Amino acid sequence: MEKRITFHAGLLLRFFALLPLAFAGMRNAEAGGVTVITHGFSGNVTDWIIPMAEAVPRYPLFPGASYSCYQISITRNGSGQYIATASFLGGTQPTATDSGEILVKLDWSTLASFGGASSTNVATAASAALLSPTLIPEMGGRPLAELPIHLIGHSRGGSVVTEMARLLGAQGVWVDHVTTLDPRPVSALGDASVSTYANVLFADNFWQTMGDGLIVPNGQAVFGAYNRKLLDLNGGYSSSHSDVHLWYHGTLDLNTPATDTQATISSTQRSTWWTTAESTGAATGFRYSLIGGGDRLSQAEPAGVGDGRISDGFNGFWDLGGGFAPNRTALTSNSGLWPNVIRVALTHGAPVPAGEPFMASLYYQSGATTANTVELRVLLDPDFNPYNGNEIEIDRRSLPNTGTSGVAFTALEAGANPATVPPGVYALCTSLSDGTRTRYHYAPSSITITPSLQAPAIDADSLTRPNAAMRFNVLGFPGQNVTIMATTDFVSWTPVGTHLFTSTVWEFTDAEAGQFSRRFYRAELAPQPTFVSPRKETL
Numbered sequence: 001m002e003k004r005i006t007f008h009a010g011l012l013l014r015f016f017a018l019l020p021l022a023f024a025g026m027r028n029a030e031a032g033g034v035t036v037i038t039h040g041f042s043g044n045v046t047d048w049i050i051p052m053a054e055a056v057p058r059y060p061l062f063p064g065a066s067y068s069c070y071q072i073s074i075t076r077n078g079s080g081q082y083i084a085t086a087s088f089l090g091g092t093q094p095t096a097t098d099s100g101e102i103l104v105k106l107d108w109s110t111l112a113s114f115g116g117a118s119s120t121n122v123a124t125a126a127s128a129a130l131l132s133p134t135l136i137p138e139m140g141g142r143p144l145a146e147l148p149i150h151l152i153g154h155s156r157g158g159s160v161v162t163e164m165a166r167l168l169g170a171q172g173v174w175v176d177h178v179t180t181l182d183p184r185p186v187s188a189l190g191d192a193s194v195s196t197y198a199n200v201l202f203a204d205n206f207w208q209t210m211g212d213g214l215i216v217p218n219g220q221a222v223f224g225a226y227n228r229k230l231l232d233l234n235g236g237y238s239s240s241h242s243d244v245h246l247w248y249h250g251t252l253d254l255n256t257p258a259t260d261t262q263a264t265i266s267s268t269q270r271s272t273w274w275t276t277a278e279s280t281g282a283a284t285g286f287r288y289s290l291i292g293g294g295d296r297l298s299q300a301e302p303a304g305v306g307d308g309r310i311s312d313g314f315n316g317f318w319d320l321g322g323g324f325a326p327n328r329t330a331l332t333s334n335s336g337l338w339p340n341v342i343r344v345a346l347t348h349g350a351p352v353p354a355g356e357p358f359m360a361s362l363y364y365q366s367g368a369t370t371a372n373t374v375e376l377r378v379l380l381d382p383d384f385n386p387y388n389g390n391e392i393e394i395d396r397r398s399l400p401n402t403g404t405s406g407v408a409f410t411a412l413e414a415g416a417n418p419a420t421v422p423p424g425v426y427a428l429c430t431s432l433s434d435g436t437r438t439r440y441h442y443a444p445s446s447i448t449i450t451p452s453l454q455a456p457a458i459d460a461d462s463l464t465r466p467n468a469a470m471r472f473n474v475l476g477f478p479g480q481n482v483t484i485m486a487t488t489d490f491v492s493w494t495p496v497g498t499h500l501f502t503s504t505v506w507e508f509t510d511a512e513a514g515q516f517s518r519r520f521y522r523a524e525l526a527p528q529p530t531f532v533s534p535r536k537e538t539l
Contacts, residue, residue, distance in 0.1 A: 030290050030427065030442045031063050032100030032384035033148040033176065034130070036072075036164075040155025041186065041217075042113045045071060045105040048245055048260040053103045055252040057091075059286065061293055063384055063427075064099030066092040070136065074108040074117075074125045082111075082121050084129035086136050093138040100385035100442075101291070102144065112156065118190030119156060123163030130164075131171060142387065145338070146439050148176040150289055154245045155217065158183025158205075159191045162222075166192075169199035169331045172338040172404065173439075174365065177289055180205045182219030182244035195329040196224025198317045201342060202296045204288055205313075206230060206248060210240035217241045224327040226313030228284070228303055232272050237263045247273055251285025277302040288313075293444055297322050318407045320363050336368030336404040339432035341441035346428060347411075351448040354418035354477060360443060362410050366432055367401030374399050375433045378414050380426040380449070386440045391429060392421055399432075418452035419504055423479030423528075425449075451479035451501075456523040462507075468514025474499070474506040474523050481526040484508055486519055498526055 035056060037049050057067050069089040076082055094102055106126055111117035129135050130144045145168070153161035158180035165175045178200050185191035196203040204226040207219030216239050221227045233243035242263070250258055250265045250273065258265040265273070270280045277300060278284040284302055287294040288310065298310040316325025320343060343363040352358045366374040378395035379386070395414040402408045428443040454477065462473035476482050480501045485493040499506045513519055 030293065030384060030444050031067075032386060032427075032429070032440065032442045033150060033290055034102045034104060034144045035150045035152065035289075036104040036106050036126075036130075036161070037152045038106035038126075038154070038157040038160055039109070039112065040153070040157045040184065042109075043155070043157070044109040045107040047262050048242075048249065049105050051260040051262075052245070052249050052252060053105055055249065056101070056103055056291070057099070059252055059291060060254065061291055062099065062101070063291070064097065064101070066097040067099050067101045067103060068092060068094045068097055068138075069103045069105075071105045071107055072126065072129050072135075074106070074122050074129075075110050076117065082117065082125040084125045084132075084135065086129070088136075088138065094136070095138065095140060095385075095387040097385050097388070098383040100147070100383065100387070102147065104144070106157075106160075108160070114189070116189070118192070119159035119185060120163050120190065120192050123160050123167055123192075126160065127164045127167040127171075130168065131173070140387075145173050146437075147386075148290060148441055149173075150177040150179070151175060152179040152181065152248075153183070154181040155184045155219075155241065156186055156189075156191060157181075158194050158219075158222075159185035162194045162196065163192045165200050166197045166331065169197050170333045170335065172334055172336040172340070172365075172368075174199045174201065174338075174340040174342055176201050178203045178225075179248070179289075180207075180219075180222055180225065181248055182207045182217070182241055183222060184217045184219055184241075194220065194222050196222060196313075196327070198315070198328040198331050199334075200224070200328070201315050201320070202226075202288065203313045204228065204285075206244055206285065208233060208240045208244055219244065223329065224313070226288075226310050227308050229307065230273070234272065235266065235269050247281075248285050250274075250281040251287060254280075254282055256280075275302055275304070290442075290444070319409070320407065321361075321409075334404040336366075338437050338439060339366035339374045339434050340364060340439050341430045341432050342407060344428065344430045344441050344443045346443050346445050346447055349445060351450045352416070353450050354416045354421055354423065354452040354479070355454060357413050357415045358447065360412040360414070360428060362412055362430060363407055364399065364410070364432055365402050365404070365407045366399070366434065367403055370401050370403045370406075372401055374401055375435070377431045377433070378412065379429040379431070380416060380421060380447070381429045381442070382424060382426055384427050384429075384442055386429055386431065392416075392426075394421065416449045418454065418477035421449055421478075422502075423449050423451045451481070451525075451528050452477040453525070456480060456482045456525065458521065458523050465513075468511075470510045470513035470519075472508055472521075474508050475504060476501045476506065476523075477504060478502055479528070481528050482506065482523055483526040484510075485522050485524060486510065488516055488519055490520065493522075496521075
């Protein structure tokens with residue numbers, strides 16, 4: 001709608017103006033999670049685990065410059081109780097990073113040999129640590145389990161992490177990813193068998209049988225995982241069992257040579273350890289973490305036809321978008337205490353103007369029963385940390401609880417308020433909360449919010465005429481590039497000023513207005529600047 005405005009003060013100046021606006025409401029990787037790496041029999045976190053964790057922030061798709069690193073130690077006190085303590089090792093405190101990533105070296109070295117503890121003993125203490133709101137003071141009362149979890153374990157540690165997943169599931173917590181590296185539980189020490197449970201979204205297992213079974217243990221296949229049997233591990237440690245975690249290190253550190261400080265991946269290993277489809281390590285292993293952003297539903301068989309598809313590791317116990325498959329072990333108990341966003345994804349990749357709707361899909365599970373509801377919040381975040389205070393809430397709604405015997409899918413429609421969301425590239429963050437417990441999850445692709453397409457307006461009530469000039473307010477939205485056009489005859493229009501909005505009001509002055517017996521004005525959108533994602537998009 002247009003409105004013509006007349007102003008008389010010696011000269012008759014007519015203005016052509018638009019009515020004021022009504023203010024209303026890509027990469028394939030993500031962070032904002034917890035990565036736990038642990039050792040096996042007689043192991044520790046100082047040899048290869050610390051170097052592996054230090055390689056995560058250097059990974060080509062790591063979305064940020066800062067992260068947090070902790071060590072969680074599981075020990076047994078004088079009363080025979082298993083206890084967990086945490087110590088900060090480096091990086092930035094969790095509430096201030098841009099990646100939202102928390103790296104955890106899980107150390108149970110005092111319990112890892114004969115006379116120590118079973119994998120279940122260790123896992124019980126470790127899973128309780130992830131659920132504890134007081135374990136890490138810098139988290140401000142937030143447990144690590146609020147974020148998506150990736151568990152990585154070698155040898156006996158494979159049994160530890162699958163047991164951790166089972167015990168977290170007993171509390172209603174979903175685990176995004178479990179990675180086992182040549183898993184070898186020791187039954188004589190009471191270790192649990194290795195399996196993939198119904199609360200694990202994706203599992204992969206890298207293993208070998210080139211050891212002698214005594215000095216050099218052999219690993220095993222894992223039910224429910226994408227199983228990749230390694231057939232060539234010459235060089236490295238000269239121990240195929242240890243070479244499995246070196247192989248995985250080589251999917252994080254893509255340099256040649258690459259080292260975990262104990263052994264080195266040379267050009268020879270780069271050319272022989274990985275298949276052509278695995279691109280010398282770049283297209284396997286860590287690539288299928290949330291940070292790596294690989295397609296977990298891929299039907300590819302990197303080791304060759306009949307040797308396992310990537311999608312074999314995707315949860316088929318529930319309808320989560322990958323089809324049904326009997327590839328999970330049911331949980332024997334689930335209290336349903338924690339609400340979970342299991343998967344969230346944008347359903348299109350095109351830029352979205354502020355004020356226009358966009359669509360996303362969400363899979364979730366919450367509640368012990370279907371009674372009551374859970375609160376969903378949808379946030380736009382310029383980084384991947386839901387705790388550092390720069391998130392912008394764009395939607396909040398109640399969803400029905402699913403109970404522990406079901407999961408739910410919902411299609412979300414949301415939009416960015418052009419008055420409160422500056423144009424830019426954002427991560428889409430979702431959270432579910434039952435009022436006591438909260439979990440977060442980011443979509444694996446970014447969303448670009450472009451300036452609003454709503455027309456700018458000239459505020460008639462703001463018109464003034466200081467001296468021979470003409471002054472008025474132009475109303476728009478952040479990011480809009482607005483040009484004021486002027487004419488005397490409604491045939492030839494001339495630009496007399498352009499402004500890139502950073503707020504919602506621009507005070508415009510036409511110093512040449514007094515040179516004309518009459519002049520008409522209109523406000524219109526000019527070409528917008530190009531937005532470039534600050535997030536790494538290629539590998």
